[in-house]
Amino acid sequence: xxxxxxxxxxxxxxxxxxSDMLVLDKVSFDTKEFGITCLLGPSGCGKSTxxxxxxxxxxxxxxxxxxxxxxxxxxxxxxxxxxxFQDARLLSWKSVEQNLTFALKGMAIPPAxxxxxxxxxxxxxxxxxxxxxxxxxxxxxxxxxxxxxxxxVIEPEVLLMDEPFSKLDQLTARRLREExxxxxxxxxxxxxxxxxxxxxxxxxxxxxxxxxxRPARIVEIFENPLPAGExxxxxxxxxxxxxxxxxxxxxxxxxxxxxx
Amino acid sequence: xxxxEKTLALGADAAALAAETAIAAGRxxxxxxxxxAWIFLLRGGSIVAMIAVWWLLTFFFPPSLIPLPSATFxxxxxxxxxxxxxxxxxxxxxxxxxxxxIAMIVAIPLGILMGTMKNLESFFEPPVILGLxxxxxxxxxxxxxxxxxxETSAYVAVAVSIMPMLAISLWQGTKSIDKxxxxxxxxxxxxxxxxxxxxxxxxxxxxxLAAIRYGLGLAWKVVVVVEMFGFSNGVGYxxxxxxxxxxxxxxxxxxxxxLIVMIVVEFxxxxxxEAKVTRWRPRMEAWRR
Numbered sequence: 025x026x027x028x029x030x031x032x033x034x035x036x037x038x039x040x041x042x043s044d045m046l047v048l049d050k051v052s053f054d055t056k057e058f059g060i061t062c063l064l065g066p067s068g069c070g071k072s073t074x075x076x077x078x079x080x081x082x083x084x085x086x087x088x089x090x091x092x093x094x095x096x097x098x099x100x101x102x103x104x105x106x107x108x109f110q111d112a113r114l115l116s117w118k119s120v121e122q123n124l125t126f127a128l129k130g131m132a133i134p135p136a137x138x139x140x141x142x143x144x145x146x147x148x149x150x151x152x153x154x155x156x157x158x159x160x161x162x163x164x165x166x167x168x169x170x171x172x173x174x175x176x177v178i179e180p181e182v183l184l185m186d187e188p189f190s191k192l193d194q195l196t197a198r199r200l201r202e203e204x205x206x207x208x209x210x211x212x213x214x215x216x217x218x219x220x221x222x223x224x225x226x227x228x229x230x231x232x233x234x235x236x237x238r239p240a241r242i243v244e245i246f247e248n249p250l251p252a253g254e255x256x257x258x259x260x261x262x263x264x265x266x267x268x269x270x271x272x273x274x275x276x277x278x279x280x281x282x283x284x
Numbered sequence: 285x286x287x288x289e290k291t292l293a294l295g296a297d298a299a300a301l302a303a304e305t306a307i308a309a310g311r312x313x314x315x316x317x318x319x320x321a322w323i324f325l326l327r328g329g330s331i332v333a334m335i336a337v338w339w340l341l342t343f344f345f346p347p348s349l350i351p352l353p354s355a356t357f358x359x360x361x362x363x364x365x366x367x368x369x370x371x372x373x374x375x376x377x378x379x380x381x382x383x384x385x386i387a388m389i390v391a392i393p394l395g396i397l398m399g400t401m402k403n404l405e406s407f408f409e410p411p412v413i414l415g416l417x418x419x420x421x422x423x424x425x426x427x428x429x430x431x432x433x434x435e436t437s438a439y440v441a442v443a444v445s446i447m448p449m450l451a452i453s454l455w456q457g458t459k460s461i462d463k464x465x466x467x468x469x470x471x472x473x474x475x476x477x478x479x480x481x482x483x484x485x486x487x488x489x490x491x492x493l494a495a496i497r498y499g500l501g502l503a504w505k506v507v508v509v510v511e512m513f514g515f516s517n518g519v520g521y522x523x524x525x526x527x528x529x530x531x532x533x534x535x536x537x538x539x540x541x542x543l544i545v546m547i548v549v550e551f552x553x554x555x556x557x558e559a560k561v562t563r564w565r566p567r568m569e570a571w572r573r
Contacts, residue, residue, distance in 0.1 A: 081471060107468070107472070109468060113467075113468040115465065115483065117489075118564070119564075126469075126472065126474070126482060130469065130475070130478065131472060131473055132473075158564040158565075160565060161566055
């Protein structure tokens with residue numbers, strides 16, 4: 025299976041007055057193979073830019089990003105990547121099933137494989153009986169599940185998730201976190217997930233990369249001491265690990281304030 | 285064990301959602317029934333009131349100016365039963381249809397391009413705004429002077445007078461397209477064709493339908509004017525003929541048949557099309573329309 029190798033990633037944005045602003049400052053790390061890597065940092069720290077660079081939506085100014093050990097890639101020559109967005113970003117005029125086939129068609133998956141894959145991934149996210157429903161008739165949590173199924177149905181080498189639970193209410197988010205973790209663990213899905221929520225990172229991440237803001241730079245990389253199946257948000261060991269992450273983030277914010 | 289629990293939980297969730305949806309649908313249905321009946325009553329009452337006022341006016345004016353409603357309606361019936369309606373209305377509808385088609389073919393791409401490209405937007409904005417303010421009558425006169433009394437002048441007059449309106453509505457519609465969905469389709473490597481058909485056009489459909497509504501309303505008015513100038517058939521010609529023999533009854537009868545056909549097109553054809561292409565949108569307040 026595959027992982028993402030990021031080496032010296034540098035990215036500038038152009039400000040409105042034409043001057044350059046450094047967004048990614050020589051970011052290098054490898055993501056976890058088979059597991060979930062969380063990019064954790066304050067809002068606006070360039071995590072999403074990094075994710076977009078991995079997906080190819082943004083181009084780097086220096087450095088390289090490659091998917092290592094990918095099976096075969098897409099028919100388009102790029103690595104096969106799935107994407108789950110912050111807001112579900114479904115096509116409201118297409119049914120749940122058609123939203124998934126939109127991705128299958130885009131990724132040039134042979135239509136002969138579609139029915140089996142639709143069945144598999146729709147039941148995995150618990151939406152098998154809503155396959156002909158239109159998204160606007162579904163709740164926010166269910167729409168996000170469709171988004172997850174759309175990311176998975178192409179059987180990506182790497183699944184990219186951009187704060188996928190941050191727009192849901194707390195209970196739905198918690199439920200969806202549990203399910204997504206179980207699904208990714210079961211599929212041994214290499215996943216990169218962006219979050220600004222420390223508890224979410226501790227819960228979802230097998231590896232947690234902490235980034236500082238403006239420009240994004242790696243502060244520290246943690247390996248989660250608890251395997252995916254044994255994380256319980258009320259458990260002492262989990263809380264201890266969460267505190268370690270939290271302290272790192274808080275310390276980082278303090279020094280940033282002194283600097284600015 | 286844990287997996288089984290999860291499936292059970294998911295099943296329960298689905299059942300709860302289905303129940304919720306059913307309850308909501310039931311409530312919406314009842315509200316819809318009550319609302320629809322009341323609206324129907326108001327609309328019907330308004331038509332009855334208009335006819336009553338008309339009938340009252342006949343007491344104060346000679347029948348040559350205000351004919352009796354009953355006399356006018358029997359004239360309508362004779363127009364319909366003699367088959368005259370279909371011949372005249374057919375000619376008018378064809379002129380509207382062809383002119384409208386030409387306008388759509390030009391205006392839809394133009395509007396989309398104006399919404400996507402800043403340079404084209406700046407370049408085409410003045411002619412579109414000018415075109416919008418130009419009276420349809422002027423286009424009609426110019427088309428007839430240019431093409432003579434031919435079908436072409438009717439097609440051109442209709443097309444040119446509604447084009448600016450169509451273009452503006454597509455232009456504004458394109459500007460309101462959700463860019464995040466375009467990014468999504470790029471992330472999933474959708475082809476340019478699929479981006480247009482699956483992502484962009486569906487977002488424009490309500491703008492296109494609104495444009496068709498307004499465009500048709502405008503096209504009717506222009507086509508009648510063109511026909512009045514000296515065509516030998518069409519609803520506009522029949523109205524002028526009524527005027528020449530000073531028969532208000534004929535003028536009104538043709539106006540009424542014309543209104544009926546417009547209403548059929550407006551609520552029947554376009555309403556049906558709209559319901560068909562926006563099936564995906566929950567419509568709790570459909571009866572308001």
